[in-house]
Amino acid sequence: xxxxxxxxxxxxxxxxxxxxxxxxxxxxxxxxxxxxxxxxxxxxxxxxxxxxxxxxxxxxxxxxxxxxxxxxxxxxxxxxxxxxxxxxxxxxxxxxxxxxxxxxxxxxxxxxxxxxxxxxxxxxxxxxxxxxxxxxxxxxxxxxxxxxxxxxxxxxxxxxxxxxxxxxxxxxxxxxxxxxxxxxxxxxxxxxxxxxxxxxxxxxxxxxxxxxxxxxxxxxxxxxxxxxxxxxxxxxxxxxxxxxxxxxxxxxxxxxxxxxxxxxxxxxxxxxxxxxxxxxxxxxxxxxxxxxxxxxxxxxxxxxxxxxxxxxxxxxxxxxxxxxxxxxxxxxxxxxxxxxxxxxxxxxxxxxxxxxxxxxxxxxxxxxxxxxxxxxxxxxxxxxxxxxxxxxxxxxxxxxxxxxxxxxxxxxxxxxxxxxxxxxxxxxxxxxxxxxxxxxxxxxxxxxxxxxxxxxxxxxxxxxxxxxxxxxxxxxxxxxxxxxxxxxxxxxxxxxxxxxxxxxxxxxxxxxxxxxxxxxxxxxxxxxxxxxxxxxxxxxxxxxxxxxxxxxxxxxxxxxxxxxxxxxxxxxxxxxxxxxxxxxxxxxxxxxxxxxxxxxxxxxxxxxxxxxxxxxxxxxxxxxxxxxxxxxxxxxxxxxxxxxxxxxxxxxxxxxxxxxxxxxxxxxxxxxxxxxxxxxxxxxxxxxxxxxxxxxxxxxxxxxxxxxxxxxxxxxxxxxxxxxxxxxxxxxxxxxxxxxxxxxxxxxxxxxxxxxxxxxxxxxxxxxxxxxxxxxxxxxxxxxxxxxxxxxxxxxxxxxxxxxxxxxxxxxxxxxxxxxxxxxxxxxxxxxxxxxxxxxxxxxxxxxxxxxxxxxxxxxxxxxxxxxxxxxxxxxxxxxxxxxxxxxxxxxxxxxxxxxxx
Numbered sequence: 003x004x005x006x007x008x009x010x011x012x013x014x015x016x017x018x019x020x021x022x023x024x025x026x027x028x029x030x031x032x033x034x035x036x037x038x039x040x041x042x043x044x045x046x047x048x049x050x051x052x053x054x055x056x057x058x059x060x061x062x063x064x065x066x067x068x069x070x071x072x073x074x075x076x077x078x079x080x081x082x083x084x085x086x087x088x089x090x091x092x093x094x095x096x097x098x099x100x101x102x103x104x105x106x107x108x109x110x111x112x113x114x115x116x117x118x119x120x121x122x123x124x125x126x127x128x129x130x131x132x133x134x135x136x137x138x139x140x141x142x143x144x145x146x147x148x149x150x151x152x153x154x155x156x157x158x159x160x161x162x163x164x165x166x167x168x169x170x171x172x173x174x175x176x177x178x179x180x181x182x183x184x185x186x187x188x189x190x191x192x193x194x195x196x197x198x199x200x201x202x203x204x205x206x207x208x209x210x211x212x213x214x215x216x217x218x219x220x221x222x223x224x225x226x227x228x229x230x231x232x233x234x235x236x237x238x239x240x241x242x243x244x245x246x247x248x249x250x251x252x253x254x255x256x257x258x259x260x261x262x263x264x265x266x267x268x269x270x271x272x273x274x275x276x277x278x279x280x281x282x283x284x285x286x287x288x289x290x291x292x293x294x295x296x297x298x299x300x301x302x303x304x305x306x307x308x309x310x311x312x313x314x315x316x317x318x319x320x321x322x323x324x325x326x327x328x329x330x331x332x333x334x335x336x337x338x339x340x341x342x343x344x345x346x347x348x349x350x351x352x353x354x355x356x357x358x359x360x361x362x363x364x365x366x367x368x369x370x371x372x373x374x375x376x377x378x379x380x381x382x383x384x385x386x387x388x389x390x391x392x393x394x395x396x397x398x399x400x401x402x403x404x405x406x407x408x409x410x411x412x413x414x415x416x417x418x419x420x421x422x423x424x425x426x427x428x429x430x431x432x433x434x435x436x437x438x439x440x441x442x443x444x445x446x447x448x449x450x451x452x453x454x455x456x457x458x459x460x461x462x463x464x465x466x467x468x469x470x471x472x473x474x475x476x477x478x479x480x481x482x483x484x485x486x487x488x489x490x491x492x493x494x495x496x497x498x499x500x501x502x503x504x505x506x507x508x509x510x511x512x513x514x515x516x517x518x519x520x521x522x523x524x525x526x527x528x529x530x531x532x533x534x535x536x537x538x539x540x541x542x543x544x545x546x547x548x549x550x551x552x553x554x555x556x557x558x559x560x561x562x563x564x565x566x567x568x569x570x571x572x573x574x575x576x577x578x579x580x581x582x583x584x585x586x587x588x589x590x591x592x593x594x595x596x597x598x599x600x601x602x603x604x605x606x607x608x609x610x611x612x613x614x615x616x617x618x619x620x621x622x623x624x625x626x627x628x629x630x631x632x633x634x635x636x637x638x639x640x641x642x643x644x645x646x647x648x649x650x651x652x653x654x655x656x657x658x659x660x661x662x663x664x665x666x667x668x669x670x671x672x673x674x675x676x677x678x679x680x681x682x683x684x685x686x687x688x689x690x691x692x693x694x695x696x697x698x699x700x701x702x703x704x705x706x707x708x709x710x711x712x713x714x715x716x717x718x719x720x721x722x723x724x725x726x727x728x729x730x731x732x733x734x735x736x737x738x739x740x741x742x743x744x745x746x747x748x749x750x751x752x753x754x755x756x757x758x759x760x761x762x763x764x765x766x767x768x769x770x771x772x773x774x775x776x777x778x779x780x781x782x783x784x785x786x787x788x789x790x791x792x793x794x795x796x797x798x799x800x801x802x803x804x805x806x807x808x809x810x811x812x813x814x815x816x817x818x819x820x821x822x823x824x825x826x827x828x829x830x831x832x833x834x835x836x837x838x839x840x841x842x843x844x845x846x847x848x849x850x851x852x853x854x855x856x857x858x859x860x861x862x863x864x865x866x867x868x869x870x871x872x873x874x875x876x877x878x879x880x881x882x883x884x885x886x887x888x889x890x891x892x893x894x895x896x897x898x899x900x901x902x903x904x
Contacts, residue, residue, distance in 0.1 A: 066427075073428040083400065084432070086795075087393045091436025091483060093788060094386035096443030099468075099476045101375070101382050103444065104451045106471055108371045112361040114266040116206025117309075121360030122169075122316055124162075124306040126151040126327075128353035135295070137176075137303040139366045150356065152366065153302040156283075158330040159198070162306065165326050168319045169308040171204035173197070176304045178289065181279060182568030182757055184251040185238065191565075191759040192234065194252070195277040196286055202229075204309050212246045212261030219260075220282040226257040227282065232265040234278035253289045254570040257281065290567070299334035307360045320357040327355040374774070377855060378781065381536070384529045385785045385792075386479075390487040391522040391529075392796040397429065397488065398519050399803040401495030408495055422492045429488020430481060437480030444468065444476075490518060519800055520836055526796050527840025528847060530789040531877055535848040537782035538869040539859055544775045546861030552768075553703025553712070554603065555641035558594075559764035560738035561602050563729050564749065564756050577721060579752070580728065584633070586748045587732060592741055594733045597639040600631045600725050603764065604771045606706050609726065613716070614691040615672040616682040627668060627714040628705055629685065631723045637663065637700055639733050647679045647698035655721040663698035668714035683716075694718075707771050709860045729760075738763050778858065790877065793840075794884040801833045801888040812892050822893040829892045833885030834878075841874050 077084045112118040127148050138153030156174070163172040178194040199220030207214065210232060219227050230238075230245070239245045248259050268276040281289075283304070286296050295301050310319060331353055362368060401408075408421060445468060494516070564583075566576045580598055587596045601607045613627035630636075634650040645666065654661055662683075669678040678699055684690030694716070702712040734741050742761060749758050762770075769776075805812070812825060852864040862869070 069424050069427040070431070072424065073431045076428055077431060080400070083396060084435075087396060087432050088435045088439060090389040090392055090792060091433060091480075092439035092443055094382070094389040095433075095437050095440030095476060095479055095483065096447060097382040097440075097785065098379075098386055098479055099440055099444035099472060100447035100451060101378055102475050103448050103468060103472050105375055105379065106475075107467070109368055109375065110471075113205070113363050114207075114264075118361035119359075120310050121205075122308050122310060122319055123358045123360035123364070124154065124308070125356035125358060126154070126302075126331075126353045127356050129351055135301045135303075137301075138305065141366070141369075151302070151353075152305055152364070154304055154306050154327075155299045155302050155330065155334055156297045156304055157299040157334070158302075158327060159304055159306055161326050161330050162308070162323055166308070166319075166322060168311060168314045168322050170311050171200055171309040172306065173201045173204045173308070174283065174304040174306050175201055176283070177277065178281070178286070180565060180568075180759065181252050181289075182254075182565055182755075183279070184755065189755045189757050190238075191757050192238075192278040193276075194279040194281060196283040197280050198283050201280075204307075207263065207267055209261035210264050211243060212259075214261055215280065215282055220284045222284050224282065224284065226252075226255055226285055226288070227260045228252070228257045229261040229263060229280045230259055231263050231268075231276060231278055231280075233276065235262050238278075252279065252281070253568040255285065255288050257285075298337070299330065300338040302334075305364065307363075316357045316359070320355060323357075324355045328352045374778075374858075377778075377858075381533060381782055381785050384533055385789055386483065388526050388529050388789045388792045388796075390483055391526045392792050392799075393432070394487040394491055395519050395522050395796055395800050397425075397491035398494065398516065399799065401425070401491050404495065412496070418496045421496045425492035425495060426485065426488050429492070430484035433480040433484030433487075436483070437476050440480075441468065441473075441476055444472075494518065519803075523793075523797055523800050523836045524840040524843065526789075526793040527837050527877065527881065528844035530786070530793040531841055531844030531873060532848050532851065533782060533786040533789045534873045534877065535844075535852065535869060536855060537779060537786040538873050539852065539855065539862060539864065539866060540775070540779040540782055542862045542866065542869060543858070543860045544772070544779050547708045547772055547775055550704065550708045552604075552708070553642060553701055556764040556768055558734045558736065558738055559640075560732045560734060560741060560745075561729060561760070561762050561764065561767065562732075562742075562745065562758050563727060563760040564758060566728060566756070569753065569755055573724060576725070576728070580633070583730070583749065583752055586752060587730070587745060590741065590744050590748065592735050592744075594735055595635060595639045596730060596732045597636045598633040598720065598725070599636055599729050599731060600629075600720070600727050602729055602731075602762075602767055603640070604704060604707060604767050606771070608706060610713075611685055613672075613683050613685050613714070614688050616684070616691040618672070618691075627685070627716055629716055629718055629723070630705075631718050631720045631725055634719055636717060636731075639731055640703075641733075642703055643701045645699045645701055646677075647696070649698055650717065650719045654719040658722075660694045660722050661697045661719070662694045663700050663717040664696055665700050665712070665715045665717075666702045667712050668716060669696075669699050671714055708768070709775070731764075774858075775860075790880060793877075794880050797833055797837065797881055798884040798887060800836075801829070801885055802891070804832070805829060805888045805892045808892075825893050826886075826889045829889035830882070830885040833889070834881060837878065837881035837885070841877055845870060845874065 113121070115121070127143070127146075127150050129148055136151060136153055138151060140149055140151045142148070143150050153176075154174075159172065159174045162169075166172060175195055175197045178196050180191050181194040183190055183192045197215060199215055199217035202209075202214035203216075209229065212229075215227060215229055218224060228250075235241060235245065245259055245262070249256050250259065251257070263280075296303055308319070310316070358365070411421060412418070448468070566579055571579060584596050584598065587593055600609065609629045609631070610626050611629070632650070634652050634654060637644060637649050644663070647663070650661070650663060664672075664678065672678070672683060673681055678696045681696050682692045682694060683696070684693035700715075700717065703715075704710070705713055705715055732738065732741065732745065746758055749756055812829075815825065848870065849865055856864040
């Protein structure tokens, strides 16, 4: 290698500055060493290459550590700026992290089982449900308009299991509802599910202790066994391993505990639905203690899943089992007894089979959470963006103060990329500090999120964990946030004119507010208005729902349930038992009256079906009439006024003609302007239209939810109509909670093994039915106010910085005769112009985006003018206050003092 010509050329160059000349001297030494060294071997080149890479890595780490140390020193020099930035970021990142923990638990986490991606979940789809009886969820698909059902008949499950080649396992499960469990003489209520013998083995779930339910356990004559959840083991048995082999009584059936599932397995395959006890499906008739129709082909009640064989796709499973399912559905349709046949009996379109991914398990609750969670993610995302914009403006102002420092470093030879990296390191440090504090905030916020459950009106039973997935999300958000609010200020700060920057004095650069800073303020105001409009619409929705006339007196009303069937009571024994309990409860001091119904008002539960008025065309039938089966004094106890005819009486028993009291809505829909008294109707079939006589009309009242309209309701005396559930309602003279202990003692006096459960007041039920409506205004209102504060602080900071930058200009204007009012208008007008532009942009965005929350509103439109005007006026007022403070400071500038320093 010849390098002498290069050395001569370098040595003949013009004299360089000392700092530059030293670099050329180092290069000459390197060339001389290369010339004098012997030619390296291939191995030598590899060693040298590895040494160079190691040296480069070491230098990079040293530089990074140097940047971190310098960044920490810079942040410590400005504790006020650092504290404000970290707190703003902590609120934004903490809210996003807490909400992500809910999103992760509800929407993203797969089942804690072996190879969940191999699982498939079966659903049915049709225009009209072909099941004669259906126990499960039925929802209408918004994309196709078809009804999607969750359940199948037990014979369909047997056909699937016998005729599949694409699935290695097919298993079924179904909720068993509340169970009456007696352990060592202590009775209590527990949630249960029924599973087929291959349930656990197909999922690949091993027990923590004991064994799982096997195929041999799922036989009619097998000894009853059960597997309990880890949570139930902890709460009921204190993690005592002696529980294995223990015999407990469930609905009067002796059952042996054979296993305990792991803590992370929630069994019911629906997030938030964790059964305490799982038993073989063959136990169902014994647990019901009555003749069972569950194994009939026309009764659809089990959920089904399967595990695909390796290399199999869901489309192949669907192609194989579609025909099998349709044959089973048609067989059930034809086998239904006459008493079960619907009124429009005849050919109908066969349902189709849906084969979905089963890695998430049941999806009904997940789907009910999906849209609300999307809205909340947008809300907290906007708050984080506002915080980023605020900090970006602070960094722009901070970079302007450091303009001379950056100019000097550039003049001394620092590369622009090197300075950008240093400034970004400071931004990322801020973001990481905010992320760390945000994690602590998320730990507290995540428990508050569990108090909300859209669609069900009860607390979500899911465990929100800040695990590695959440930590990775927080770290990613923090890093992205640091780059997001730090990149633009870093690029602007390093784009300086050295000559002008080095000539400036220490008081800072002169000039007007940058376009970037103005844009950030406008964006903050627009985002704040968008959040506040959403919060305002939700607040008005809540107010409208709270103002809804319920149609009954919700005060001083206590509900509780008992389950006589679970204790072995036969149907003919339930009536006398209930009568005895009512008499004992009404005799208690402080009790005004007591009654019985099947369902609690405003609980969302109910029994509905088609009803047919006598002598009317089939087209006038109402397919959604609610049957509220009640004790004769139900209307009096609930204080629902009777408008015409008579109420139910104690003589309306199984021996007397069937009667009903209907509400105004049903009377209007069935009989129009005609007097309904004495008219007849029936349920289920046209042939039954003369079964029930209308003896009274009651005032309309809300039934399912406050936001839902008043449905058609028929109040039926329960001696003439069997109760599915037994719910007691007690009207008290004072606080109903004070009567609970006395009621419990009274029930135990009648039957010591009869359990009281599902206890709540009507006020609590109303509050529970408005859980989502309360949650949205609180959350969006909190973040809307936070966004408003951040926007106001950002506007104040930008205007204060602008006044400081324009001190020389303001002093000259005042020296030339400008009045304080003109200075005030000029400075405040600049800030208000940004605020008004932001309000305009935010209003346009809100008009386009609020339509996505229209389904969550009640009694108010998504583009409600009053809400938009009120929020805009409030935002203008806050913005004016944020602008006036720096503007008034500008009017106090002394021209002589300001110009003397210049």
